[in-house]
Amino acid sequence: MDQRSISVKLVPVTSPDQRSPRRSDALSRDRIVEASIEILDTAGESGLTVRAVTTHLATGRGAIYHHVTGKDELLAAAAAGIIDHVVTGTGPGDEPRKALRALALRIFEAIDAHPWVGTQLSRDPFQPAVLRIWSGVGAHLQRLGVDGPARSDAGAALVNYVLGAAAQHAAGARHATDDAARQAFLDTLATRWAQFDGEASGSASHLREHDDRQQFLAGVDIFLAGLSRPDSDASGDI
Amino acid sequence: MDQRSISVKLVPVTSPDQRSPRRSDALSRDRIVEASIEILDTAGESGLTVRAVTTHLATGRGAIYHHVTGKDELLAAAAAGIIDHVVTGTGPGDEPRKALRALALRIFEAIDAHPWVGTQLSRDPFQPAVLRIWSGVGAHLQRLGVDGPARSDAGAALVNYVLGAAAQHAAGARHATDDAARQAFLDTLATRWAQFDGEASGSASHLREHDDRQQFLAGVDIFLAGLSRPDSDASGDI
DNA sequence: GTCACATTGGACCACCGGTCCAATGGAGTG
DNA sequence: CACTCCATTGGACCGGTGGTCCAATGTGAC
Numbered sequence: 001m002d003q004r005s006i007s008v009k010l011v012p013v014t015s016p017d018q019r020s021p022r023r024s025d026a027l028s029r030d031r032i033v034e035a036s037i038e039i040l041d042t043a044g045e046s047g048l049t050v051r052a053v054t055t056h057l058a059t060g061r062g063a064i065y066h067h068v069t070g071k072d073e074l075l076a077a078a079a080a081g082i083i084d085h086v087v088t089g090t091g092p093g094d095e096p097r098k099a100l101r102a103l104a105l106r107i108f109e110a111i112d113a114h115p116w117v118g119t120q121l122s123r124d125p126f127q128p129a130v131l132r133i134w135s136g137v138g139a140h141l142q143r144l145g146v147d148g149p150a151r152s153d154a155g156a157a158l159v160n161y162v163l164g165a166a167a168q169h170a171a172g173a174r175h176a177t178d179d180a181a182r183q184a185f186l187d188t189l190a191t192r193w194a195q196f197d198g199e200a201s202g203s204a205s206h207l208r209e210h211d212d213r214q215q216f217l218a219g220v221d222i223f224l225a226g227l228s229r230p231d232s233d234a235s236g237d238i
Numbered sequence: 239m240d241q242r243s244i245s246v247k248l249v250p251v252t253s254p255d256q257r258s259p260r261r262s263d264a265l266s267r268d269r270i271v272e273a274s275i276e277i278l279d280t281a282g283e284s285g286l287t288v289r290a291v292t293t294h295l296a297t298g299r300g301a302i303y304h305h306v307t308g309k310d311e312l313l314a315a316a317a318a319g320i321i322d323h324v325v326t327g328t329g330p331g332d333e334p335r336k337a338l339r340a341l342a343l344r345i346f347e348a349i350d351a352h353p354w355v356g357t358q359l360s361r362d363p364f365q366p367a368v369l370r371i372w373s374g375v376g377a378h379l380q381r382l383g384v385d386g387p388a389r390s391d392a393g394a395a396l397v398n399y400v401l402g403a404a405a406q407h408a409a410g411a412r413h414a415t416d417d418a419a420r421q422a423f424l425d426t427l428a429t430r431w432a433q434f435d436g437e438a439s440g441s442a443s444h445l446r447e448h449d450d451r452q453q454f455l456a457g458v459d460i461f462l463a464g465l466s467r468p469d470s471d472a473s474g475d476i
Numbered sequence: 477g478t479c480a481c482a483t484t485g486g487a488c489c490a491c492c493g494g495t496c497c498a499a500t501g502g503a504g505t506g
Numbered sequence: 507c508a509c510t511c512c513a514t515t516g517g518a519c520c521g522g523t524g525g526t527c528c529a530a531t532g533t534g535a536c
Binding site: 026027054059060061062063066067 | 482483
């Protein structure tokens, strides 16, 4: 509890002369977000620090906080930029189911290319990027003839599946360094699954040699199939 | 680049006498994880710091790191503890679809009670807690007669949906403080959805007054329905 | 020409996770 | 029973983080 060490500043805090010159090209929120995306794509999620942005733009930290409220806004804006680009790409031209499939796939591939987006989308459900996704899904569902509360439920199911799968995939790609853990995981899972049915464990090899992208699409198809079959045998109490 | 300020320590670093006594009750990994769960439940995800654990257990930081590799392990172990308790609760007694529904619901409710679990499960797909979920889902799917690659696909779809929905719900609950943003989100979404169909915007009121738990179950039902309808109209190229 | 004010740079603060090491005291040995 | 040894512990220390604050600045409006 007692004070054991004392630190002392010897030299006065600031020497007013010799200040670096003011920048000529103006700073703007867009430029800052753009720089953040570059940092995220090259250095990953943990690489995005306000200091890194500062360095990347050759400026000081006060300048950043003047244009942006904080790191959270940077992440949200960066994700919104990417998702925006993705969602606006799919017009309402195709058959609704195909359009939904295509939209889901584009989101998956965007997150595959920018894993940090997956993490960010899971962080806050009420951010612009997620709103864009909901809008897109809703539009296609409406063209599919799903209405009323059913549309809310179906939209929630699809959005949650897409975000969940993408987040898992992104996190998996991020941790890909230690595929010892990955192998151990898949092995024990294969063993347990095989132990349920009497077969030899070879039958669970699908677990080891699967393509995330294809498996993702298979999941979308399951949901689409479920949409056309409103009454499940299982619904009821509980 | 020039050195402007110099800090100096005045008092020698350690004064060897007067050390607090050694603790009598032994520290253990389990006790540390237990304390972490308590902190997470009371102070939230951001409240879990190694220093907080240190204070909570009235010890020093070296003692913690002697039993545990770091903060990541604390989070993973804490989540594993909770999920473990949840998954083992559902025995293979019931009809498979009901069992899957019940398992999903128990996971959802656990994450609802401990939002930090939702975030943690999305952080790393190859952690013990997630493995438990995969095992449980796989067992019920097998009893449902889903086999081979179809089981992998179905399992992945369900696990990803459950984790995605739970993570979104947990994040939403965490950000519940500023329901201004929440309201804005739901309002714009309702407007956009209503603008697709020509109706007045009142029809999208389901968005505003929905029950997350019920909507989650509706999603599970859509998935279960999709399982019994293997061939979707949409599958194919793309 | 001058001057107010939006913009900028960076020092500062409180805090974090992780490493390191000396002190400690109970378990094992003689 | 004395003694040693080492697993366990406490906390100082380090490099780094996000956010606040304010003096300096130069540019556009008058």
